[in-house]
Amino acid sequence: MSPLATTPDPPYVAVIFTSLRTAHDDAGYVAAATRMEELAAEIPGFLGIDSARSPDGVGITVSYWLDDDAVAAWRTHPEHLETQARGRQEWYDRFELRVARVERVRSYRSSS
Amino acid sequence: MSPLATTPDPPYVAVIFTSLRTAHDDAGYVAAATRMEELAAEIPGFLGIDSARSPDGVGITVSYWLDDDAVAAWRTHPEHLETQARGRQEWYDRFELRVARVERVRSYRSSS
Numbered sequence: 001m002s003p004l005a006t007t008p009d010p011p012y013v014a015v016i017f018t019s020l021r022t023a024h025d026d027a028g029y030v031a032a033a034t035r036m037e038e039l040a041a042e043i044p045g046f047l048g049i050d051s052a053r054s055p056d057g058v059g060i061t062v063s064y065w066l067d068d069d070a071v072a073a074w075r076t077h078p079e080h081l082e083t084q085a086r087g088r089q090e091w092y093d094r095f096e097l098r099v100a101r102v103e104r105v106r107s108y109r110s111s112s
Numbered sequence: 113m114s115p116l117a118t119t120p121d122p123p124y125v126a127v128i129f130t131s132l133r134t135a136h137d138d139a140g141y142v143a144a145a146t147r148m149e150e151l152a153a154e155i156p157g158f159l160g161i162d163s164a165r166s167p168d169g170v171g172i173t174v175s176y177w178l179d180d181d182a183v184a185a186w187r188t189h190p191e192h193l194e195t196q197a198r199g200r201q202e203w204y205d206r207f208e209l210r211v212a213r214v215e216r217v218r219s220y221r222s223s224s
Contacts, residue, residue, distance in 0.1 A: 003170055004130050004206060014128060014212050016174055018116050018162045022222075050130045052164040052172045058115055060164045060172040062128055094116060094221045100126050100212035109206045110134070 005048030005064060010102040012047055013065040015074075019095035021057045029091045032083050039079060045070025064102070071099060117160030117176060122214040124159055125177040127186075131207035133169045141203045144195050151191060157182025176214070183211060 021029065033051070040046050045066035053059035065071045074080060087095075133141065145163070152158055157178035165171035177183045186192060199207075 003168065004132060004208060007208075007210075010210075014126075014210060016126060016128065016212075016214075018174070020116060050170065050172055052166045052170045054164045054166070056115065058162065058164045060162055060174060062130070062172060062174075088220060088222070092220065092222065095219070096116060096119075097218040097220075098119075098122075098126060098214045099216040100128075100214040102128075102210045102212040104211040106209040107207070108200060108204065108209075110200070110204065 005050050005062075007047050007064045007102075007105070010105055012102050013067060013071055014100045014102050015063045015065065015071060016098040016100060017059075017061045017063075017095060018098075019059045019061075020093045021053075021059060022091055022093050023057075025090055028086075032086065032091075036080065036083055039077065040074055043070060043074045043077065045073070117162050117174075119159050119176045119214075119217070122217055124214050125179060125183055126212045126214050127175045127177065127183060128210040128212060129171075129173045129175075129207060130210075131171045131173075132205045133165075133171060134203055134205050135169075137202055140198075144198065144203075148192065148195055151189065152186055155182060155186045155189065157185070 037049055040049060040063060047064035047066060049061065049063040051059070051061040065074070149161055152161060152175060159176035159178060161173065161175040163173040177186070
């Protein structure tokens with residue numbers, strides 16, 4: 001029901017992808033983003049993904065992975081590599097990709 | 113000009129805050145979020161912040177900090193503690209807060 005990822009206890013790896021979209025090809029971008037989420041979920045060691053994009057074009061996607069091997073498998077997946085190239089050519093003015101090791105987590109759910 | 117945070121070379125700490133908003137008090141929420149970004153920027157060791165929220169209510173804010181001491185100073189700032197309590201009471205159905213150590217970064221800027 002909840003669209004937020006639920007992850008196991010740390011440690012695990014978070015890939016933090018922040019981006020600024022170009023103004024064109026929204027349909028192509030959305031289709032590719034949806035496909036990449038499906039593809040990521042097939043990689044062994046995938047733990048979950050969260051994504052948000054504001055109307056001003058700032059997007060943040062955080063994907064969670066069991067370990068560095070899982071991140072490497074995702075980074076080098078052939079279909080993902082093709083889509084990364086399209087992203088640089090067409091969809092992104094700028095992005096920053098940070099690989100981080102999650103050490104502590106705090107969760108909250110409203111009781112109502 | 114660019115609204116994405118620019119951070120120094122790793123290592124540093126990322127606080128990944130993913131949330132689902134309640135349906136009410138948008139004005140109060142937006143005012144508090146703006147104020148919290150101003151306040152965070154005053155904490156020694158603050159490196160930057162990125163934030164995005166989709167129309168469906170999923171929000172991601174990632175703040176960057178020099179070290180764990182800076183994160184602790186932010187977590188326990190009196191005005192921030194007050195706002196955290198209001199967040200649980202009024203603004204959030206659910207959130208996950210992950211503290212992670214950034215190890216590697218890759219950046220891209222379009223040449224156009």
